[in-house]
Amino acid sequence: MMKTLVIAEHDNQQLNAVTQNAVTAAAGLQGEVDILVAGENVAAVAEQAAGVSGVGTVLVADAEQYAAQLAEELAPLVVEQVQSGGYQALVAPSSTFGKNLTPRVAALLDVAQVSDVIEVKGVGSYVRPIYAGNVMLTVESAEPVQVLTVRPTAFDAAEQTGSAEIRSVEATAAVGVSTLVGRELSKSDRPELGSAEVVVSGGRGLGDGDKYREVLEPLADRLGAALGASRAAVDAGFVPNDYQVGQTGKIVAPQLYLAVGISGAIQHLAGMSDSKVIVAINKDPDAPIFQVADYGLEGDLFELVPELTQQLA
Amino acid sequence: MKVLVPVKRVIDYNVKVRVKSDGSGVDLNNVKMAINPFDEIAIEEAVRLKEAGTASEVVVVSIGPKQSQEVLRTALAVGADRAIHLETDDELEPLAVAKCLKQVVADEQPELVICGKQAIDDDSNQTGQMLAALLGWPQGTFASEVAPEAGVVKVTREIDGGLETVQLNLPAVVTSDLRLNEPRYASLPNIMKAKKKPLEAKAVAELGLDVSPRLKAVNYAPPAARQGGIKVESVGELVEKLRNEARVI
Ligand SMILES: Cc1cc2nc3c(=O)[nH]c(=O)nc-3n(C[C@H](O)[C@H](O)[C@H](O)COP(=O)(O)OP(=O)(O)OC[C@H]3O[C@@H](n4cnc5c(N)ncnc54)[C@H](O)[C@@H]3O)c2cc1C
Numbered sequence A: 001m002m003k004t005l006v007i008a009e010h011d012n013q014q015l016n017a018v019t020q021n022a023v024t025a026a027a028g029l030q031g032e033v034d035i036l037v038a039g040e041n042v043a044a045v046a047e048q049a050a051g052v053s054g055v056g057t058v059l060v061a062d063a064e065q066y067a068a069q070l071a072e073e074l075a076p077l078v079v080e081q082v083q084s085g086g087y088q089a090l091v092a093p094s095s096t097f098g099k100n101l102t103p104r105v106a107a108l109l110d111v112a113q114v115s116d117v118i119e120v121k122g123v124g125s126y127v128r129p130i131y132a133g134n135v136m137l138t139v140e141s142a143e144p145v146q147v148l149t150v151r152p153t154a155f156d157a158a159e160q161t162g163s164a165e166i167r168s169v170e171a172t173a174a175v176g177v178s179t180l181v182g183r184e185l186s187k188s189d190r191p192e193l194g195s196a197e198v199v200v201s202g203g204r205g206l207g208d209g210d211k212y213r214e215v216l217e218p219l220a221d222r223l224g225a226a227l228g229a230s231r232a233a234v235d236a237g238f239v240p241n242d243y244q245v246g247q248t249g250k251i252v253a254p255q256l257y258l259a260v261g262i263s264g265a266i267q268h269l270a271g272m273s274d275s276k277v278i279v280a281i282n283k284d285p286d287a288p289i290f291q292v293a294d295y296g297l298e299g300d301l302f303e304l305v306p307e308l309t310q311q312l313a
Numbered sequence B: 001m002k003v004l005v006p007v008k009r010v011i012d013y014n015v016k017v018r019v020k021s022d023g024s025g026v027d028l029n030n031v032k033m034a035i036n037p038f039d040e041i042a043i044e045e046a047v048r049l050k051e052a053g054t055a056s057e058v059v060v061v062s063i064g065p066k067q068s069q070e071v072l073r074t075a076l077a078v079g080a081d082r083a084i085h086l087e088t089d090d091e092l093e094p095l096a097v098a099k100c101l102k103q104v105v106a107d108e109q110p111e112l113v114i115c116g117k118q119a120i121d122d123d124s125n126q127t128g129q130m131l132a133a134l135l136g137w138p139q140g141t142f143a144s145e146v147a148p149e150a151g152v153v154k155v156t157r158e159i160d161g162g163l164e165t166v167q168l169n170l171p172a173v174v175t176s177d178l179r180l181n182e183p184r185y186a187s188l189p190n191i192m193k194a195k196k197k198p199l200e201a202k203a204v205a206e207l208g209l210d211v212s213p214r215l216k217a218v219n220y221a222p223p224a225a226r227q228g229g230i231k232v233e234s235v236g237e238l239v240e241k242l243r244n245e246a247r248v249i
C-alpha cells in the first residue's frame, strides 16, 4: 500500500487552501494520505487539516524553530518523518513555499524531484509543463520516495468533510543557520489571485500605477475579481511583485481572465492560458494575446475599460 | 568573499519551442541558444558585489556540452573573473547538477553561491535548494535583494503573499528572481578581453560522481490548443457574449 505525506502550507493560524489541492493530487497515487503540519502553536491548523477529506493522519510538529517556515529547519523534520513513517511519496503545492522546501528534502533523501505536476497518471507517472508551458512532458520516476510539487490550479480542492486522527511527532533539533527578519505581505479584500473565479490583469499599456488602479480597480470591484499583472507592470512598479502572472509568477486558471494592455508574451501565457474564458483588450490588432483570447476587443483601454465597467453596473 | 555563479545554456527565451513530431524531445536544430535569463541576473549581482568591494572574485561554472563555453565567455565579458566548464553531452537532472556543483564548491571554497531560481528550459526550480541541502548551507531563494554583511547575508525573497527577508549565515546559497537587478550588456572591448580570461575545462566523467538520470522522459507533447476565439466590435457585444454565450458573468 502506497503511503503519501503531504506538507501543509499555513501561517500558523490558517491552513492555506492549496494544501487541499495537494491532497487531491496525492490521492491520485492510490493509497494512504497523511498531512504534516509543522509550525508553532498550530493546533488550529492541525484541526483544519484533519477536516480535509481523504486524510488518514495529521502529524503535528509544534516547535519554535518551525514558526517562520524556514526550509533549513523544516527539511530535516520532513526527512525524519518520511523515513520513520515509511512514506513512499511526498507531495507539496508548487507555491513559493513548496518550491523552496521540497528540493531541499529531495536532495537530503537523494531522490529526484518532479516539479509542478499537472497530472498524476499513476504512481511514478506524471505530466508537467516545461519551456514555459509550450511543452507537456510525461515523465516516469522509479525513485523509492516520489517527491512531487503539484500545481494547485490543476487539481480540485479536496473537500472539508473528513475527520482524520491528529498525532504529535517529535521536533527535530533546531538548526539555527537562518532567521526570519520580517515579511511585507500585501493586504487586500479581494479574492486570492491563485484561486479567484475572475482575474483582471493589467500590463504596461496601463502606463503607470495610478492609472492601473484608476482604470482596473472599479472593473475588478464590479466583477468581484482578483487583480493581476504582467511582469512589465510589476517591473515598472505599478503593483507589488505578488501580482505577477506567468511562467515565473503565479499560475491562475479562473473562469474569466481579462488581459488589459498586455501583449501576451509566452511567459505571460504560461500563467493564464488554462483560464476558461480569456478576454483581451489591446490597441494593437497583432498583439499575440488575441491568439489565445476567446473574445478580443481592439482599441484604447482608457476608453474601453471604463465603458465596460459602466455596462456591467 | 569569493562568489560562485552556476550558469546554464538554454534555448533563448524568445524562441517558440517546438516538439519533435515523434514526441521524443524538443527540436534544438538551428535554435538560438543563450544564457539562462535568471543566471544573467545572478552574474550581474555577483559582479556588482565585486564592484562594491564586497566580493573578491567571481567564478562562473557551467555543466553541459562543449558550446556551454559560449555562455561562460558571455559571463566573463560582463565581469566574471574566471570560468569552469564541466563537460558532458548528457542532460543532467538538477540533483546531478547539484552534486557536480558541490564538488566545485569543495575545490573553490566560495562564501556565496548565486544560482538562477529556475532554468527556463526544464522549469525545475530545484538546483539551488538541492545544492544548499547537500552542503548543509542555508538558502535564500527567489531573491530580489541580496545584502552581505559580516558573516551573514540578508536576502529579500519574492514569495506568494509579498516579500520576506531572511538572514543567512555565510556560506550560503542564493537564487535570483527577476527583480534582483537589470543585467548589463557586454561591450565589444569586454567581449574581446573575455577571450583572454581563464577558462578551465574538465569532463564531468572525471568527477567520479553518479550523475545517471533518475527520471525517464516518456513523451513530449505540445499543449492542448485553445479553440480559436473571435474579435468583438464593441463593449456591448463583449458584455452580451460574456453573459449569454460564455455565461461567466
Ligand atoms: C525569464 C523570463 C521570465 C518572465 N516571466 C514572466 C512572467 O511570469 N509573467 C509575465 O507577464 N512576463 C514575464 N516575462 C516578460 C515577458 O517576456 C514580457 O516582457 C511581458 O509579459 C510583457 O508585459 P506587457 O505585455 O505588459 O508589456 P508589453 O509587451 O510592452 O505590452 C503592452 C501592451 O499594451 C498595449 N497597449 C498600450 N497602450 C494601450 C492602450 N492605450 N490601450 C490598449 N492597449 C494598449 C500594447 O499594444 C501592448 O500589446 C518574463 C521574461 C523572461 C525573460
Ligand SMILES: Nc1ncnc2c1ncn2[C@@H]1O[C@H](COP(=O)(O)O)[C@@H](O)[C@H]1O
Pocket (backbone or CB within 6 Å): B005, B006, B007, B008, B009, B036, B038, B039, B061, B062, B063, B064, B092, B094, B097, B114, B115, B116, B117, B118, B119, B120, B122, B123, B124, B125, B126, B127, B128
Ligand atoms: N547544467 C547547469 N550548469 C550550471 N548551472 C546550472 C545547470 N543547471 C542548472 N543550473 C543552475 O541552477 C539554476 C536552477 O536550475 P533548475 O533547477 O534546473 O531550474 C539555474 O538557474 C542555474 O543557476
